[in-house]
Amino acid sequence: MSDIKELTEKYYPEIVELRRYFHKYPELSKKEFATQKKIIEVLEGLDLEIRKAAGTGVIAELKGEKPGKIIAIRADMDALAIEDECGKPYQSQNKGACHACGHDGHIAMLLGVIKVLSNLRHKIQGTVRFIFQPSEEEVADGSGAAAIIADDGLKDVDAIIGAHLWQPVKFGTVGISAGPMMAASDEFTIVIEGKAGHASMPHQTIDSILTASQIVVALNTIVGRDVDPMKQAVVSVGVFNSGRVYNSIAGRAELKGTIRSLDENVREKVFGHIKKIVEDVCDMAGAKCEIERDRCTYVLSNDPKVTSIVLEAGKEMVGHKAHAIEPFMSSEDFSYYLQKIPGCFIFVGVGNPEKGIIYPQHHPKYDIDERAMAYGVEVMSNAALKLLSS
Template sequence: MKTHFRCSATAASGEDMTGKEKAKIKRIEDIRGLAKKYYRDVVELRRYFHIHPELSKREFNTQRKIIEVLGELDEMKIRKVGKTGVIADLKGGRPGGTIAVRADMDALAIDDECGRPYQSQNKGACHACGHDGHVAMLLGTARILHGFRRDIAGNIRFIFQPSEEEVADGSGAEAIIEDGGLKGVDAIIGAHLWQPVRSGVVGISAGPMMAASDEFEIRIEGKAGHASMPHQTVDSILTASEIVIALNTIVGRDVDPMKQAVVSVGVFNSGRVYNAIAGEAVLKGTIRTLDEEVRSQVFTHIKKIVEHTCEMTGAHCDIKKNACTYVVDNDPKIAAIVLKAGREMIDGKAHPIDPFMSSEDFSYYMRKIPGCFIFVGVGNREKGIIYPQHHPKYDIDESAMLYGMEVMANAALKLLENFR
């Protein structure tokens, strides 16, 4: 278990502290005590979800288990949302605002190769992004905050969201919003267990933290023919290859070097016969940006490259773009409160970090209400936690969930103090 960095206020003399300061220190110590109390249960829950992962929009067993655990807490109002999601409302002892805390719950379509006793038993499904830990950590946070319910001025909404990984035909965040998941909510916070950040660190920053994500598809129509007579064909593979190479010049030559963007081709499908020139090729890829203007510019450059290359080779093209997520843009006021809450719990190990070019549908919530999304480090080379998100051998340093719960619980309480 991680050594905790004590809040500096705990070193002050009791005679020098005001009643408010004493209350803050008591709250911090109570959160720590409850987090330690529930930690082993949270680890077991995380392993249960890892053994039984479910893909987007199919999280029925995950939903059932979440409701079962939350049902052990009295005075918790629980309902199903977004078909496979769950919302639980905790009403405080005094009136006030409402803060939402969110976790995503779906797995990836990957075979698990973590090699642990809790390796996935569901072939073709794996929690290779940490959502199993997110659900377990939020269940632990709910238990902690349930212990404060009599003293809470306001309400806390716990959102267990399905379908974060598959957003092309409707994200889980959209479904939650459509089902009234943000009704009456003043602000929302969420956390991601993140391998690039070392275990023991929580990254909390204002402004853009994760990129907008767009999916693109390019269909190249050439002219098929015999491989021995290429002069009678329009080679779709050659045309598509030239496009792939040219797309890799966009970030380095067409985007302002002071701004960030990613263009990656992940799918290249063409041909089935070794001695035939393929008449069709399909490319699929992703665009990641932290700026809406750059987002528009990048797709414009993609269109130009594709159209000009096809014009040069004599091929025809069809280009489609599907907007998947928006920029995860942390509200400065909310982020400042969450950062203060993190520093109270783990002192120098909670600090601002640079944004990442991965994406998150948490951004849908942020288009409706202010929010803050944080990164809880789980990378630990000494424990062999070295594989990145979406790798078949991905795993987490489970001790991260302890301080993740502490920071999220304290952040929710501190935010309520600002929405009275």
């Protein structure tokens, strides 16, 4: 344990420097070419097997002195299509791209883990596979996790771990819990076809805006009235597009939204209720409708056995500050990996009001307490060694 802490401290300034570099030069999903290049540059000379994967990703392997299991550690790489307003010297220089979800820190932490474990090769019985995954944010047109899996990223892997720098979790805390921890995510699109006409003659039209509005209101009753109160679900409409002329009644409206759930049965029931509401409201209005659904991620459910080992590793590094936490309704394509092999996804707290770290993920002013990255490096490094020897 002491050697992990000492090595983490040794490399901490470099980890911070790398995180700020990636924050300054963010790249959107499937466009992480410069990020990929920088990662490979940092890894060169470390006696690793390195290859490009999933287009813009990187996979590196560190082989121990003795054969054994293969444990994977994953970090996501992509940024969000948001203008950065953090106001720091490392504010994004790439217009329209911002690391507002902590992926810059994830890359830096995993590079730190590689540096630490490269110094502890004599303790490694087996292989540690490091996965730098692209395209976590944009899963609707192809998950980066799915691409990594298709590129043999999980081949022969016994277990996988990953970490998320998380603003809702207090700085200094590492959340490690078994079972469902993040929600399944569905994207839905609803198109309402009515009948356009003059605003002064509504009786000759089928008002798509009115119909869509009734649907939005009705959808907000699903969680409160159709879902078991002991279960959790979210239905949110984020897009409402219709009309362009003030004195015309629009003949077409489009809604887009998301379903979040921690239970696959609830997930299916919620979509069933959405479909029924849309069809019934349109039927009453005389409108036609189309409903499309894109299953973006699965429920992220941590394996109990792997999680118990990771929690033990966490407590050895940060004591009681590593503990179980409640699940979140956010989603993550790390869940794709957990559909294939056992694993554990942990949450490293970065929320620190004393330092002004108060903005949530996906906010233009999102930032982290960088000291949290040291906790992430320590816990993941120790967890990897424990999982290899378990």
